[in-house]
Amino acid sequence: MEPLLIFLYSCVMTPLGRLISWLGVRVASLRAQCLGRFLSKSEREVLREQCHGRRTFLVFASSAGEYEQALPLVKRFEADHPDLLPVLIFFSESGVTFAKSQGESRLFCKAPWDDYFAWRLLLKAIEPQFTIVVRYELWPNFLYQAKSYGPVYLVNGVESPRVSRNRLVRLVKRRLIAGIDRIFVVGSRDQDFFLETLGASREQIVVTGDTKYDRVRERAEERQAKLSDIQGRLNQSWPRRNCFILGSAWHKDVQLGFDSFKKCGKTQQWRLIVAPHDISSDMLAWVESQAKACDIQLCKFTQLDQLASHHDGILVDVIGVLPELYGCAELAMVGGAMHHRVHNVLEPAVRGLYLCFGPLYHTSKEAEALVSEQLAKVVTNSKELTDWWQSLSIDVGDRFEQLVEHVNRMTGASDRIKDEIEKRTKISG
Template sequence: MYFLGRKGYFCVLMRHLYSLLISLFHALLPVLGVFVKSLKEFYQVRRGIFNVLEEKLSAQDQTIWVHAASLGEYEQAVPVLEELRAKYEDYKIVLTFFSPSGYTVKKATPLADVVTYLPLDTSRNAQCFLKLVKPELAIFIKYEFWPNYLNTLHKLKVPTLLVSGIFRADQPFFKFYGRWMTQSLRAFDYFFLQNASSLNQLQQLGFKNAEVSGDTRFDRVHRQLSYDNFLQEIERFKGTDLLLVCGSTWPEDIALLSGFINTASGIKILIAPHKVDKDRIQELEQVLKRPSKRFSDLQSDKNFDADVLIVDAIGFLSKIYAYADLAYVGGAAGTTGLHNILEPATFGVPIITGIHIEKFPEAQDLRTLAGLFTVANVEETTALLQKLTTDANFRLKTGIISGNFISNNTGATPKIMAYIDQTLTA
C-alpha cells in the first residue's frame, strides 16, 4: 500500500466506500421500500434472481452473458444476440436488465434462454451471480459500468466486451471523484465504440484495445426494411393522406405539437405516447381539440373517420414508421432523453425532435446532415411541420438524407462477431 501514492490511496478508498454504500443500500432496501414505492418494486423484482438462475442453469451449461441497462440498449444488442443465437446453438444466453422498461417488455424474448434483472452491484452479488452463470463471454452494451461486476469478471479472467460503447467528457471516469472507476475498465478485453470522439476519450484514460465499429442499432433498424411491416389498421387510417407519426411522446412533446395538431388540415396524425396507461391517454385526449380515436378501437369501429389516432398499445411503433411521411420523435423536449430516431430514419422519413440532443451523437450527426431538425417552441414546431407538409421537394430531400444516413452507417455487427468467433473458438 505504501507504493500506491496519494492517487492510489484515493482510488482504493473510493472503491471501498462505493462498495460499502452499495451494500448498505442493499441491506436497507426492504425498509426503504415501505416508504418509497419505486424502491419496493426495485427490491421485490430482484429477490428471487439467484433461485431463477439455479433453476434454469446447470453446471454443464456453456453460457454467454449479455447485459443491457434498458430497452434502448437491448435494441443495440439485438443484432449480436441474433447472430449468437444462430451460430452458437450449444450456448445458453443469459440476458440481464437493470431497468424495468427493458425487462418487462423483453422478458419473453426468444433471443435469450434466461432473462432477469441484474442484482445490485455488491461484491457478494457479483460473486454469486458469476458463480451461477459461469459465462465464457460477457458483453456489456453502450455505457453500463458496474465496478464490482467488472472487477470480479477481471479476477475470473472472463473475456469481456463493450459493444456500441460511448465515452463522454462528462462521465465519472474523467472527473477527479470518479477516476477510481477507471480501474474497472481493465475488465474489458476489447471496446467496440460508436464514434471517434469516444475512442479519443478512452485513449486519454490509457486504453488502446479499442476501435470505432459503429452503432449496432444501425444494423438493427436497417433489417426492419426486410421485415413484414404491414399493419391493416394503420393502412386504413392513413388512406391516401400524408401521415405525421409522433413517436414516444411525453407531455412536453405534446405541448410543442399541439398547435399544429389542433389546426392542421390535409394530414393524418398518429400519436404513440411513451406511456400508454389510462391516465396518460386521457390527459392526451383532453389536449386534443380535433376528433381522435384510439388504436384499440380500430378493429371494432367500421366508421372510423378521425384525423388523429392515439396508439394505446406497445410494440407497434417500429412498423408504424413504415407508413410515416414525417416523424416527430419524443423525449428531447424535456429531460427524459431522446428516443430512437433511427427507426423512422431507416424508412427515409424527415425527423423533428426537441432541442436536448447533446447526449445523442446519432441525432447530432443527422442534424448536421439536415435530415433532422430540432425545435424549441410551438411557433418553430408549427412552422417547420407546415413547411414539411406543403413542400414536397423539401420533404423528399430531407427523407433521402435520413435513409442514406442509416445505410451508410451499417456494418458494426460483423466486426463484433468476428472478434467473438475468434474468442469462443480459441
C-alpha cells in the same frame, strides 16, 4: 479493481443494496424496480440447469434501448455458434418488461444491486465464457466477478460529458475501465474520450461504429409482416392519407405537435399518431384532455376495431409497436428534445420519414449526424414546426430516400465487434 477496494466497497454496497430492496418493496412506486433483484436458491438452480452442459455468454444491458443494441450481436453469435447460449441481464425493470412484450425466448433476469455475494451466486449458475456490457453498466462487484470467468467487452462505448465534468465519477470510471479487455467505441471522438479522460490504453480500444444502425435496419426487415398487419387494420377504417406521428412524446412535444396539427395537419386532412413515451393512465388521460381542447378526436390503439373515418388520430397505449407505426407515416417528430434529450431517431430514419425534433438533441450522436447532413430539422416551437411542415411537398407513401441511404451506410458494427471478440476469446467446445 483491487481485492481490498472491492472488500471496502462491498462493506458499504452490500448492506445498502439489501436495505434498498427491503424498503423498496414496501413503497408502491419503487416496488417493481426492487422486486426480483435477488434470485432465490430454487431460481438459481433452475438457471443452472438451463445453462448446464452449454457454453454461455452474458449480456448486461441497462434497459430496452441497450437490449435492442445487443440483439444484432447476440443473433450473430447464435447463428455462427449454435451451441453458445446467451443470457441477458437487465438493470432496469423497464428492460425486463420490454423483453417480455417482445416475446423474448432467451434466458433473462433482472440484475441484483451491486452485491458481491449476489453476483457471485448468479454468475456461478451461468459460468459465462465471456461477458458483453452494452454502453453503460460498469459496476465494481459485477466486473470483479465477471472477470473471474472470462474476458469482459464493452460495446458501443461513447463519450460522456457528465464523466468529463465530475472528478470523482471520472476517477471511479478510470479504475473500472482498466479491467475491461476490449472497448468497442462508436467513433474517433469516443476513442479520444476513453484515451484521454478515462486513461484507457490504445490496445484496449477498437473503433467499430454503433450496433444501433444494424438493429434498426434488421428490425424493419424482421417486422415487415407486423407493419403490413397494422397498415391493413388502419386502412379498413381510415381513408389512406398523409400521416404525422409524434413518437416517444412528452408533454411539451404533445402540446407543440397538437398546435401544429391543428393549424396545418387538419386543414390538409392529415392523420395523426400520438405515441407517448410514458403510457401510464395519467399520461394517456392528459393527452386525451389536450386533444379534446384542440378539437382532435383520438382512438386508442387497443381499440382499433372502433376506429372510424371521423377520428383524426390514434393514441398509442401499448409498448413495442412504435417502430412499425413509423412505417405508417410520412412525417415524424421524435420526442424528448424539447425538455431533456431526444429519443430514438433511427427508427423513423430507417423508414425514410421526413424528420424533426427539438433543440436538446446533442446527447444523440445519430441526431447530430442527421442535422449536420441536413437530413433532419430542429424546431423550437410550433411556428417553426408548422412553417417547415407547410414547406414540404409530401404525397402519401413518399419517402426521404437520402435518410434511408444514410442509415444503410452506417451499418456493419455488429460484424466488426463479433469478429474482434472471436479473435480474442476461445469460443470452442
